[in-house]
Amino acid sequence: xxxxxxxxxxxxxxxxxxxxxxxxxxxxxxxxxxxxxxxxxxxxxxxxxxxxxxxxxxxxxxxxxxxxxxxxxxxxxxxxxxxxxxxxxxxxxxxxxxxxxxxxxxxxxxxxxxxxxxxxxxxxxxxxxxxxxxxxxxxxxxxxxxxxxxxxxxxxxxxxxxxxxxxxxxxxxxxxxxxxxxxxxxxxxxxxxxxxxxxxxxxxxxxxxxxxxxxxxxxxxxxxxxxxxxxxxxxxxxxxxxxxxxxxxxxxxxxxxxx
Numbered sequence: 667x668x669x670x671x672x673x674x675x676x677x678x679x680x681x682x683x684x685x686x687x688x689x690x691x692x693x694x695x696x697x698x699x700x701x702x703x704x705x706x707x708x709x710x711x712x713x714x715x716x717x718x719x720x721x722x723x724x725x726x727x728x729x730x731x732x733x734x735x736x737x738x739x740x741x742x743x744x745x746x747x748x749x750x751x752x753x754x755x756x757x758x759x760x761x762x763x764x765x766x767x768x769x770x771x772x773x774x775x776x777x778x779x780x781x782x783x784x785x786x787x788x789x790x791x792x793x794x795x796x797x798x799x800x801x802x803x804x805x806x807x808x809x810x811x812x813x814x815x816x817x818x819x820x821x822x823x824x825x826x827x828x829x830x831x832x833x834x835x836x837x838x839x840x841x842x843x844x845x846x847x848x849x850x851x852x853x854x855x856x857x858x859x860x861x862x863x864x865x866x867x868x869x870x871x872x873x874x875x876x877x878x879x880x881x882x883x884x885x886x887x888x889x890x891x892x893x894x895x896x897x898x899x900x901x902x903x904x905x906x907x908x909x910x911x912x913x914x915x916x917x918x919x920x921x922x923x924x925x
Contacts, residue, residue, distance in 0.1 A: 670904030672697030674798075677745040679703045679732040679785070680754035682710040684854040685804055688895030689752055694721040696899055701726040701745035703737070733781040742788060747796070750902045751789050753782035754804040756856055757823075759863035760815035770818065778805075778822035783829055786844070790837060799842030800902040803830065804894075807848045807917050815864060827913055834911030843910040845901055850917025851879055853888040885918030 676693050680686040682704035690700050694717045702717075704710040707729040714727040726744045730737035732755075755777045758770075782803050793799025805823040812820045827846055834844040851857060861875050868875060880887055894916050900906060901914075915921050 667903075667905070669696045669899060669902070671750070671899075671902060674698045674749040674902075675745055675747065676700045676750035676752065676902070677703070677741060677748035677785075677789070678750075678752040678754065679741070679781075680756065680804075681752065682706060682713045684856050685849060685852060685891050685894050686752065686754040687713055688891035689754075689802075689804075689898040690895075691717055691720070692892070692895035692899040693750065693902060694723045694725070696903075697721075697723060698750065698902075699724040699726075701728060701741065701748070703728045703730060703732055703741045705729065705731050732785070733776045738781075738784060738788065741785075747792055748789055749793065749796070749798055749800065751785060751793075751799075751801045752804070752898070753785055753802070755781070756859075757806065757816065757819040760813075760860060760867075761817070761863075762815075763817045766818065771821075774818040774822040775825070778819065779825040779829070782826055786833065790833070790842060790844075793842045794837055794840035797841050798904075799837070799840075800906070801842070801844040802898055802901060803827075803844075803846045805846045805848055805913075807850045807915060807921060809846075809848060809913065810915065810921055810923075815867070831911055838907075838910040841907055843901075843907060845909060845911070846913045847894065847898065847901075848913055848915045848917065849889065849894055850915070850920045851883060851888050852891055852894065854891055857888065883918045883920050887918070889916060889918060 676698050681690045681702035714725045718725040730740045809824045
């Protein structure tokens, strides 16, 4: 299928590794020029070189913290008129809400809610004026299945999802869609960090928890980042203009509900 986005420009945060990197690769394979943003320069530049070599598209890299005004300014200086915006941020490590301070909550909100909203504010009007825009937020299945150890993520990401529900209905008439991807367990660095953060409470080894989580999923495995990347590419395509304001699970069937 020709996705109809060759020559478009995408701005992706948290895209040096894991699910963000998979999305950048998928879009680049469709001929989209990509600007990828992350904090760790060496990993970021390695990823940028990999994407450019594999796809031949123009790849720009921006080393910076997208949660800061300086980071957002640098990202938009490199890609001032994105057609596609992907907001992605690692979640905090597991913990007990009794141990979290107000500063912990503000940091979580900045990373997982307020920064994505600010990036949308800075780009969505331009997308509407040009008559094309695709915005995706990688959030988490925790907005539908709250995970007890992920209270910071449960709260902050739910705030982002609630906000998007209103904005997405205001932009779709101008061919600008906004959707949220809700990944379950994926074979990624973020998943490994999550499990490492749980080990002290479980008394189990990393390998034990890793295997148990896979076996508890109906698919009996972890998702491959490329599977989410392919879904991202379709949702950013010209064929997906009637899909907006949706919270789309990519979880191997682990969500137990009908709706």
